[in-house]
Amino acid sequence: MTASRREFLQQSAAAAAAVGLASSLARPVAAQPHVFQGDPSHKELVLRAIDAAKSAGAEYADARISSARSQNIGTREKRVTNIGDNETFGFGVRVLVRGAWGFAASSNLTADEVTRVARQAVAQARANAAAMVKPVELAPVHHPPVPNGVWRSPIRIDPFAVAIEEKVAYLLEANAAALAAGARFVNSQMFFLRDEKTFANTLGTVTQQTIYRAQPGMTVTMVSPDNRDFQTRQSTDIQPKGLGYEHVLDADLKRHAARWSEEAKQKLTAKPVEVGRYDLILHPTHLWLTIHEAIAHPTELDRAYGFEANYAGTSYLAPPEDKLGKFRMGPSFMNVLADRSAPGSLSACGWDDEGVQPEDFYIVKDGMFVDYQTTREQAMWLDWWYKQQGKPTRSHGCSYAQTWADVQFQRMPNVNLMPGEKDLVWEDLIAATENGIAIIGDGSFSIDQQRYNAQFGGQLFYEVKNGKITGMLKDVAYQIRTPEFWNALDMIGGKRSYELGGAFGDGKGQPAQSNAVSHGCPPTRHKQVNVINTGRTA
C-alpha cells in the first residue's frame, strides 16, 4: 500500500522522462568502486555495537548508523512557502536471542550509548522470547562476507552542492510559466535526500552506502468562474528517482508548466464519463501505481503468511503452496521482474539492510506466478519450493528500514512489468482500440487488504473511439478484481515505451514505515474494465 491518504499523492509529483528503457534495463554490477564520503569512525562504532550485542548473548546481530540529510523547497505562485534543511543522525541495533528479535535505537552516537542500546536490544529480545512458539531461523547468505563494501547512487550532481537561489529560481520560473498560461494557482516543490549508511553484522559484512533521492513536482489548479468547480493537474510525467540534481534539470518543470495548465483548464469542461465497461489503455505514468498495489504488494511473503494482517493486510496469493507455480497471473507474454539494480531507480542499493546483495528475480514468468519477495528470515519459509525448483534457499535482498530508528523488515524492491516482444508504443495501443479510455498519470487509489478489489483514478482521461482520441473525460475511476484485470491484459508496449514510475511513500509495517520504490512498465491495454463516475454535487 502507499502511505497516508494526505501524504502520498502530494509527494508523488516527480520525474519520468530521464531514465528510459536502455538505461533502466541495463544491469550493472551492484557494488561500484566508490569511496564512502561519510564519517570513517562509524565503522568502528557499528563493530562495537555488534560486539556488545554478542557479549550480552545475541546469536546474531546487525547494526546500522545513518546520517541522512534532506532538503525541501516549496512554493506557490510567486512566493516561497518553505525552505527546510533537515539532518537526522542515529543508529539502531537488531539482535536475535533464542530465536526472538529485539531492536533498539538512539540518536546519541557515543561509544557508551552504542553499548547500552545493544544491551537494551538483547534485553528486549529476551522479553519477547518468553512467549516464543516458533523461533526465527535465518537463511544462509549466498555470497561471502563483504568486509569493506562501498556503494553510491549513480548521481552526476549532488543536490546539496547546488545553491538555494538556483533551486528557488528554477521553481519560481516554472510557476511563472504556469501562471502565464492561465493557471489560477500553482504549487511546486523539490525534495532531496542523501543517506549515508554504515552497516555491520556478526557474519563479518561491513558496508558503507550513500543513497540519493530527488523529486521535483508541480500541481496546477483551475477554478471555474462561478466557483462551483475546481480541477488540478499534478506533474505525474515527472517521477521521483534515485538520482541527484541532474534529475531536476532533466525534468524541466518550466517546459511542461504551460501544458499542465492547459490540461487542468480542459478538465473543467471535460465530459463526465458514462459508467460502463471500457477497454483501458494505461500509460506508464499511471500503470506503475496499479502494478505497485496489485502485483508488488500481494507478492510480499510476510503478507502471504499473515504477518501484516493487522495493517497492510494479507494476500490473495496465499497460501504459497497453493499458488507458487500454479496460479496464472496473466497472459503468457506477462513477465514481472524484481530488481534493486536499475540505475536511478528508488530501490537500488549495493546491499540490503541485513547485508545481502540483492538479486534480480522473476515474480511472474510467462504469465505464471513463481516467486515472492523475501528476507533471510522469510526465505526459510519457502525452503520446500526452492528445493523443488533446484534453487538455493536464499534471500532476494529485500530487507529495508526507513531510518536508523526503525527496525528493518521485508520491503518491496523495484517490481517491473517487462515490455513485450513487439515494438508497440502508446499510440499503437490507441490506434488498435475501438471503444476505450486512455489514462495518463496516477491519481486516486485504494485497494483491499488482500489486494483483490482496487479502484484507481488518474490525471487525464481520454475517450478513444475507432482508434482515435476524441475528447477529454472527467470523474473517471476504474474498479478491478486483480486476477481478472491482469488476465484481461491483451496488448503491451515494447522496449521503447518502457518507463520508470515510483513513489517515496510506500507504507507497510507497524510502526508504519515508508519505502521508496520504482516500477518500470510499458503502456498496456486491458479489455472490458468496469468504469464508474465519481462526480457528485454537494
Added chain:
Amino acid sequence: MAPKSLYAIAPHLSRAECEAIAKKVLSFSAADECRVSINSGMRQNTRFAVNQISTAGDDYNAAVTVRSVIGKRVANVTTNRLDDASLKAAVANAERIARLAPEDPELLPELGPQQYQEAINWSDATASLEPEARAEAVRAITDPARRAGLISTGYLEANAGSFAVANNKGMFAYSRSTSSAFTTTVRTQDGTGSGWAGASDNDFRRIDPKLLAERAIEKARTSANPAAIEPGRYTVILEPTAVANLVQLISGAVNARSADEGRSFFSKAGGGNKIGEKVVDERVTLVSDPLDPRVPAGTFGGDGFPNQKVIWIENGVVKNLAYDRFWAQRTGKAPVSAGGTLAMSGGTSSMDEMIASTERGILVTRFWYIRGVDPRTILFTGLTRDGTFLIENGKVTRPIKNLRYNESPIFMLNNLMMMGRPERVSASESGGPGQAIIVPPLKCRDFNFTSTSDAI
C-alpha cells in the same frame, strides 16, 4: 540529555533542558528573528503475528529546528545532533539559507510571550510501559486466540515526549504528552473470518487488552464464511471506529484559505466560504478542544500560538474554519488554531436499538484504505474490513463479503438516522495513535457501496 535508564519514565527533554537548549541556540543567532522548536521522546512498540511477538522496538530521538528570519527572508534547519558545535552549525546554516531566499510577502513577526493553559495529555503509566509489560498485554490477546484455535496479529505503541518552542521575542512554551494505541486482527485458521478490535488513549491504563481480545475473537468467529450481496445504496449501522474513519476526513478540509480560494468543499458558489451555512444534519456538532479530558491535545501550536476550543460545526451549521495568522490578518478575522483532536456530538440510541429498527442494512466494524477521490465533495473511497454483517428484519443475520464505498462524510452526516453514545476510538489505518477522536455509533441511510471484494 541522553536516555538515563532503560525503563522507568521514557526519556524526553525536561522543561529545564529545553530552556537551556533554547537559550543557547538563541545566543548563537544573529538573525532579526529566531525561533527554536525542540521535539524529544521515545517511541515504544511491540508487534505480534501468528500468536507470538514478531518484532519490538524502543527508539529515542531529540531534534531541534531553527527558524531564522533576516529581513523578510526565512529558512528552517533541523538537526538531531545537540552538541554545541552542531547547534551552532544549524543556526549558521539557517541564516545562510535565509539570506539566499527571496523575501516572503506573507511573513508575520514572531509572537511575544503568550499565556497557555496547562495541557492534560500526559500519563506516567503510558510513559513507563516497558517491554515486559507490553509483552504481557500482548499475551492477553495471543493466549485466548490460541486457545480458541484462531490466529491473532496486532500492534501496541506507547509514546512519550516533550515539545518546546521559544523565540528571541521572549516567547517560551513547553509541554509533554503521551499517546498509545493497541489494535488486533484475529483470523480463523481457514482464512474465511477476520475480526478487528482496537483502542487509543493518552493513558494506556484505559485500554483493556482482554476486552479487545474478546471483541476481535467474537468478530473473527461470527464473520467466517461471508456471503456476497449486491453493491448499492444501503442503510448502514457504523460502529464508532467506522464513523471516525470518515468523520476525521472533515478535519483535513476545514482550511479557510483553500475555501476562500475556491478549491474546497467549504468554498461557496460565487465566492467566499460556507461559514454560517448548514451543511449536515442539525444533530451534528464537531468540536476540537485541547482540554477535553476524553481527547486532550497540546495547548500550543508550532509557532507558539495558543490552541483554543474551536466549534467547527454546530447543530449542522459551519461555525469556524481554520485561519492561520496570515490569512486571518488578510481577511480581518481572528486566527483559529485548535490542536488537532476531534469530538462529535452523540445521541442515546444503543447499537441494539439501531439494529432492531433496521429492516435491511449493513453493520460495519471499520473502513480501510481510505483515499480521496474528489475534494469538491470530500468524497473518499475505501472498503469495509474485519467484520461486516447483514441486518434483516431487526437482526444481524449473517456475515457478508466486504464492500467498496465511494462516499463523503458530508453526505453521510446528512443521511443521519440514529446516534449512540460517543466513544474514543483508534481510527488511524496504520494502528498508531493517530488523531485523538471521539464519535458515536451512527445509523445512516443510502450509504453508497459500489462493488464487492473477496478479501477477508
